[in-house]
Amino acid sequence: MLRPDAYYETYLEGKNEKEILSVLRGLKNEIGRLKNIMEHPDFSVRPQIHPTEDEQIHFNRMYLERAKQALLEMGAAYTPSQAEQKAQQFQEHIDCIKKIKLVLGGYLSGYGTYTISIDQEHIHYNAKHTFMEKLPNLPNTTDYPMPKAEFLEKLRTLFIGEWRTNYTCERFGVLVMDGIDWSLEFEYSNGIKPARYHGSNAYPYNFEKCMELFGINEYLKDTLDL
Numbered sequence: 001m002l003r004p005d006a007y008y009e010t011y012l013e014g015k016n017e018k019e020i021l022s023v024l025r026g027l028k029n030e031i032g033r034l035k036n037i038m039e040h041p042d043f044s045v046r047p048q049i050h051p052t053e054d055e056q057i058h059f060n061r062m063y064l065e066r067a068k069q070a071l072l073e074m075g076a077a078y079t080p081s082q083a084e085q086k087a088q089q090f091q092e093h094i095d096c097i098k099k100i101k102l103v104l105g106g107y108l109s110g111y112g113t114y115t116i117s118i119d120q121e122h123i124h125y126n127a128k129h130t131f132m133e134k135l136p137n138l139p140n141t142t143d144y145p146m147p148k149a150e151f152l153e154k155l156r157t158l159f160i161g162e163w164r165t166n167y168t169c170e171r172f173g174v175l176v177m178d179g180i181d182w183s184l185e186f187e188y189s190n191g192i193k194p195a196r197y198h199g200s201n202a203y204p205y206n207f208e209k210c211m212e213l214f215g216i217n218e219y220l221k222d223t224l225d226l
Helices: 004-012 017-039 053-073 082-092 148-156 207-213 218-224
Strands: 097-106 110-118 123-129 166-168 181-188 195-200
Touching: 004 017, 004 053, 017 053, 097 207, 148 207
Parallel strands: 166 195
Antiparallel strands: 097 110, 097 181, 110 123, 181 195
16 A cells, blocks of 8 residues: 555646545545445455455545645645534544443343443443353453543544444345344533444444454454354
């Protein structure tokens, strides 16, 4: 993958506003295509490629930002879509998150509820499960094992504001009767309404990285068949 400056020299330098907007549309479509690949129910059994789809998304994000900058440099304005505005608003309010709750599980495996509470200085963590008295490999303390600033930065890299509100396999023409349900909710200290996401047997492309922030380890992933 190219560095952003090399991408600019190859694909953006010397282009007019209309041409750069065309590049922008292409980059957004490519990011969407890669997410769809990773969110497909059969993604885990597909042959792995290099660079991975996740790595490609990462680089295409950088190219997208460089293309927006190129527009500004020529005095043109970029108008974000409603979906982009929603995603940006989520990023802007991350510092105001006071509570995050993830519920994950199913009828046969039971449900885990993972709660992260954030105050001005600290992060507090709680996890409980309907079938397990003590979840494996979780810290014995309620203090989250990561500084607040580092946690919020990792949260920013997930771009959760880009997620769909609801994820199902039916989007790909697949019907699953039983399995795993999940919900993720963010509460804020500045009065804005909570952000909620949920799904059934289907997940955002980077959901495993989100689970890592909640201390969900490989044992639980195997138990939940994720």
